[in-house]
Structures are given as structure tokens and as C-alpha cells.
Amino acid sequence: MAQITGILLAAGASRRFGGDKLSYRLPNGSAVAEQACRNLAQAVDRLVAVVRPGANGVTAMLxxxxARVIVCEDADNGMGASLACAVAASxxxxxxxxxxxxMPWIAP
Known part of the structure; x- marks a missing residue:
């Protein structure tokens, strides 16, 4: 059976949301990124999360x-840069x- 690595992309700037959407609390008390991470972790063998530089709170949460957290220095270059960082790290x-x-409501 293949070893599947989950990649959780968490390096966005949340510009449209107007704040730190990944730390926003859901009705169950979990943060958005925390719930997404837990759901993904249930579906894969190991998990890599990609964050932007300075995202210390999100890093600690993930x-x-x-998750094994990777800081993507090129996060401002877009999702493709974050994905490349995660693939290189795994x-x-x-x-x-x-x-x-x-996307915390994606079920495992």
C-alpha cells in the first residue's frame, strides 16, 4: 500500500477575509486550520503543513x-510555491x- 502524505496549505495571507481566518473559532471551539488539519490527518499516513513566515500561532496550532510544519519563504508567490515547498519537504x-x-468541513 502506498504511503500517502497529506499536504495542508496554510500559507495564505487571508487578505479577503480581513484577518487571521485560520485561527477563527468554529462553533465546536476548534480553530479553522486546526479542524482541517485533524480531518486530513485521519486520511493520510503523515502530514505536512505549509505556513508563511511569521505565522507562529498557526505553526504552534498545527x-x-x-502536523510537521514547513515555513515557505516564497509564500507570497502563491499556492504553487507553497505546494512546491511541501513536495520538496516530503x-x-x-x-x-x-x-x-x-476548509474545515472536508470530512476525512
Whole structure:
């Protein structure tokens, strides 16, 4: 069976949201990114989350939820740059499953 690495993309700037949407609390008390991370973790063998530089709070939250966190220095170049950072950091994976940290309702 293939070893599947989950990639959680969490390096966006939340410009349209107007604030830190990944830390926004859901009705169940979990933060948006925390819930997305936990859901993805249930579906993969290991998990890599990509954050932007300076996202210390999100980094701590995702590490506590079980992710290996990678800081993408090129996050301002877009989602493709974040995806490339994650793939490079998990190049030994046999397959990847990509999810977005601002989509907490995607079930495992």
C-alpha cells in the first residue's frame, strides 16, 4: 500500500477575509486550520503543513494537531510555491493528498 502524505496549505495571507481566518473559532471551539488539519490527518499516513513566515500561532496550532510544519519563504508567490515547498519537504512520499487549511468541513 502506498504511503500517502497529506499536504495542508496554510500559507495564505487571508487578505479577503480581513484577518487571521485560520485561527477563527468554529462553533465546536476548534480553530479553522486546526479542524482541517485533524480531518486530513485521519486520511493520510503523515502530514505536512505549509505556513508563511511569521505565522507562529498557526505553526504552534498545527504542530499540536500533529502536523510537521514547513515555513515557505516564497509564500507570497502563491499556492504553487507553497505546494512546491511541501513536495520538496516530503519527496520520499509515494503519493500526496492536498487540502486547504481554510476548509474545515472536508470530512476525512
Amino acid at each position: 504542530e499540536a494537531a500533529g 519527496a520520499d512520499a509515494e503519493a500526496w493528498l492536498v487540502a486547504l487549511a481554510d
